[in-house]
Amino acid sequence: MTQPHVFVAMADILNLRCDAWLLPTDSSVRIEQHWLKAHPELRGLAAASASAQFREGAALAEPIRPWDPNTPLPILTAVPDDGGWGPTDVVERLEAFVASALSAVPDPDDRPYRLLALPFFGTAGGGAGNHLGAALRTILDACSQLADTHRVDLVLVLRDRAAFSLAQKLRRDVSSESSWRSLGDRLHGKAKSLGQEARSGHLVPFLGAGVSVSAGAPSWSQLLDKLRSGVYLKPTEEAAFKALGVLDQAGVLEQLYADQHDSAKAFGEAVAGAVDLPRYGLAPALLATLPSAGAITLNYDRLFETACHDAQKPRTVLPENVPAVGNDWLLKLHGSVTQPDSIVLTRDDYLGYNSNRDALSALVKAHLLTHHLLFVGFGLADDHFHEIVHDVRRALPHEVSKNHQMGTVLSLFHEPLQNLVWEGRLDILSMSGSAPATDSGQATVQTAVAKAGRELEIFVDMMAAYATDNHSYLLAPAYNRGLTQCEDDLRQQLLVLSRHERSADTAEVWGVIDAALRKLGLET
The missing domain is CATH 3.40.220.10 (Leucine Aminopeptidase, subunit E, domain 1)
Known part of the structure; x- marks a missing residue:
């Protein structure tokens, strides 16, 4: 409940x-x-x-x-x-x-x-x-x-x-x-463990479309429906269009936009307009506080980078800002609304991806090998993701690749078949029980998704609490009345130390001490 x-x-x-x-x-x-x-x-x-x-x-x-x-x-x-x-x-x-x-x-x-x-x-x-x-x-x-x-x-x-x-x-x-x-005991332990993993600098968020849904962003099918409303399709072609796979539907729409709007850029601009939202939801806001040098997303919108800026952890967006101008980066694998031509949506886009963006895929592969990836709002059905994981597994010795734990997936519902496929490589954590049957009615499905999505937000909220590695409240002015007695005693000792007389022969050591005191909130 x-x-x-x-x-x-x-x-x-x-x-x-x-x-x-x-x-x-x-x-x-x-x-x-x-x-x-x-x-x-x-x-x-x-x-x-x-x-x-x-x-x-x-x-x-x-x-x-x-x-x-x-x-x-x-x-x-x-x-x-x-x-x-x-x-x-x-x-x-x-x-x-x-x-x-x-x-x-x-x-x-x-x-x-x-x-x-x-x-x-x-x-x-x-x-x-x-x-x-x-x-x-x-x-x-x-x-x-x-x-x-x-x-x-x-x-x-x-x-x-x-x-x-x-x-x-x-x-x-x-x-x-x-x-x-x-959250039950199992999820409590996992959220705490992942928060501590983030605190140590070993966690890299990998964000899918579900992260943006809390801000009102469309799902893949909803995006195609929005794009479909911007062009004319003959009634006799409707059935054939619906029978196509989503990548091919996107390809058809791209051509129709070019023909009917007299612009090769019209399709990308329409995609950007559909997903460029003014406010982020809870999920991006909570994930933005995690201490991680890098983050990866398949989303086109700017919600996560805006949330990072507001969390005072601004990120350099790749490949838009090359060379990088900051230590913390966000890799937008499938393009961005700021560059509509970069958006990957159609089958041609996917087929041409490897030839155009090998360096970006290589960065993801390196982090799959060296970090623990946290997949959020990501259904593990993306073809490009499977290609990357396949290449990483090929790069490892056979015995190692079979049990190389690449990361954790925060899944809305229990998916036993996905657990079977990814066993030993991805830890799949479900926020709720089995997904409702597709024939149970749209309202029932939406309610179940909303509840599971909120549980995911609570899980990330707990992760963020245990990932926080900042203690600037200890010496910050006016925060002492929120401290325990032991913390207040330590605060007083550190304040005495901060007023200690400096000498020239210990200047280098005092530089280190003063930097630590400032990190703990001391105002100079």
Whole structure:
């Protein structure tokens, strides 16, 4: 049975796809400059939406109206002032936000629960400024209670590295059974193990189309349906078109776009337009926080690289940016919306891939040999993937290739035949039981997929918590009230050390020590 969940993400709340989000303000409806990216007239809309009860403090949260129903709805919320940071005050505000959001937004079609996002409010001149650690602990505790009470998913969206690392530590301290209840013992152990693998730098995410579905991206068949609506096909040709394989359907559509739009670029531009989305879902946001030097994707969209930028882990996109200009890279194997001509979709594209992009395939093969790949949102049916794996197996001695563990697959449903095919080479972790029968009805299938996809998000959320290798909260100002007594004792000792007199003959050693202190959050 699914359970409400509290996620933690390092992201920009304005770029995250959710149902509603908390817009911090006060009784005078003051809106900080940062939030104006949500709408150029946000201040005017907020002023018009705030009732007399809100301005008098009798109401603590109200939705902004009117608002585009296709975008996340901002909920005006009067956050505590400097004297109101007790747990009761925070819970009261958050409960008002949740209740207002639930009354204003309908049940989602693609999730078991509505997803509400909130920032670490009060940090930009509000009441939390002098005791961030204690405020963060209070918000996490309140979110956990409210998620259960109102049967809703919440995501705490953080922008500060110290806050993110402390939040993950606090969740780990509570125990995995409490923080990630819906995952069974088997998945608990796997998520923790993979998180530690990422923390050591050995994990490389390999992202498929399923990662973008949470942002509203189309599946392969939905993409072809969208493309099909952009050209004319004779009624007598419809049956023959539907009988083609998907690669050949894409090839036919490419030719029709060229003929009917008088442009060889029209097809690529149509593909780019169909998949280039403004907001990423939870899956890219959570995966973006994993410490990995490289990442690989078959997706054309820009969701993951945007999520990485917002997580303060920007990536150099290959092959767009060659030579690479950063240490962390994202290899887009099948092209990108930024270069529509590079998109691999038709049979000709696939057949010509090896002759044009050997270097890219070689990079994937090298990581299959030297790293542990994490396949997410990827059905293992891609022909190009099978070619790469085949080449890697050929490059290894026969006895080694039979049992060379290349990675882990996060699968939505239990697939016993795939387990049989990949045994000894890929560890396939199913988030749910068997997939519903195709004849069980579209609504039943969609519900099952939505539930399994959400379990995958929870799994990655736990992975991210155990992968966090940053401890900048330890010496960061105003975070000490979130520490245990032992941690606070260590903090005091390190602060004393930081003030120790330096001497010329130990300058090199002090350089190393000072770098470590800065990494732990010491401000110089």
